[in-house]
Amino acid sequence: MLTERQLLILSVTVDDFIQSAQPVGSSQLSKKSELPYSSATIRNEMAELEGMGFLEKTHTSSGRVPSEKGYRFYVDNMLTPRALPLEDIEQLRSIFDTRLSETEEVIRRSAMILSELTNYTAVLLGPDIGKHTIRRLSIVPLTADSALALIVTETGHVEKRIFDIPQGLDPSNIERMINILNDRLSGVALSDLQFRLEEEVLAVFRQHIDRYTELFASLQKAVVVSNDNNVFYGGKLNILNQPDFHDLHKIRDLMGVFEGSKLLPAILSAGGPGIQIRIGSENSLAAMEDCSIVTVSYDVGNEQSGSIAIVGPKRMDYKRIVTILDTLSGDLSKQLTRMIHGK
Known part of the structure; x- marks a missing residue:
């Protein structure tokens, strides 16, 4: 159990070292108005605090610095948030x-x-990111054989993926694909996207989209969502x-x-x-x-x-x-x- 004087000396020592990055000595502490003790008294108390593991002696100076134990005690028992300017x-x-x-x-x-x-x-x-739910999907044709898939989530997160489309595919198929995707995937979590594509969207593609096999395989590969970039x-x-x-x-x-x-x-x-x-x-x-x-x-x-x-x-x-x-x-x-x- 630390005495009131030891608590005060430890607190001021930690604060001083945080500000200066220099080992703290008893003589400099004795000049502080909040420590009304002699240099000898402070030196003795610092030695006691060192013996209890709250302070450490440095190799380059007679001053002391807080140990991990000292920092932990300071954070747990002495930390009062400071008002921001x-x-x-x-x-x-x-x-x-x-x-x-x-x-x-x-x-x-x-x-x-x-x-x-x-x-x-x-x-x-x-x-x-996997918990984000889909608000809407868009497909933007870029060239004759590529398009940009845009997935916008409820949080405003946007996933952008370029994928291949079969050459010569009628543009009406792209429009039908967009409608199918939004109808079946709106409100779905990104983590469930692959499952829902395979279990629900593929069957609908089969019925309404020409050359659906190539298109679905390319789209499925493009919309794999990674959580590595968060x-x-x-x-x-x-x-x-x-x-x-x-x-x-x-x-x-x-x-x-x-x-x-x-x-x-x-x-x-x-x-x-x-x-x-x-x-x-x-x-x-x-x-x-x-x-x-x-x-x-x-x-x-x-x-x-x-x-x-x-x-x-x-x-x-x-x-x-x-x-x-x-x-x-x-x-x-x-x-x-x-x-x-x-x-």
Whole structure:
């Protein structure tokens, strides 16, 4: 059990190190108005905190820095969200100033603004595309033997695919195909699209579309929907500007996670409701052991959700980040839900 004095010294030590990125010594703490103690008293208490595992001694200085245990205690027991300056609030709201028609555009812009506001790396996991339901389908002939399939979902998501059409096919067949697809597939989830094509649409094509075998095979291949592209980044390289990252091997591994790891969406989806903070080794990927990840979920309507994450050093400005994410998650949920319902 920490004493009141130890709690105060630990809190000020963490705050100071977050701001300065320099080891904290007792002499500099004794000059702070919130610590009315002598340098010797503070030094003794810092030694006690080190012995309990909340602080660590650095190799290059007599100062101390927070340990992972210290950060965890600080986050769990001392973290009070900091009010955002008006200019930050206005920058967050600017995400929604432009009328964007697709949910992906809003999410992509959110990632960019977040990275600018925090100087860290922002990662947004979009809703599961497979759960999107089809609003309408369009077929646009491009050449004599190709066409563009457009699938628009209730969320405003648009899938675009070019597929082959049999040469010499009468244009009336294309029109009939569009009517059949919209009649049979409107309201169907993208994850069920392939099944419904095979079970319902193929039989109708057989009755009403000339050369249906070639056309159906091409269309079916074109509309396979992947969920791999629903991760959006802002400021991938921002984290490299932090003085905490200087090991080139670790930097390369971290960039590898950002570039292609299939594990990242699962990491961002993990955790319970509200703000979740994972510090250092609490992250399941070794490449992120020097990072903290702060995540929060957002809703898209009643049944879909996504995640927002800030990836930064363990020496992250948690008070500011928590407020930013809490604000954005609420605003993003309202905006995307309005887009779904057309309001």
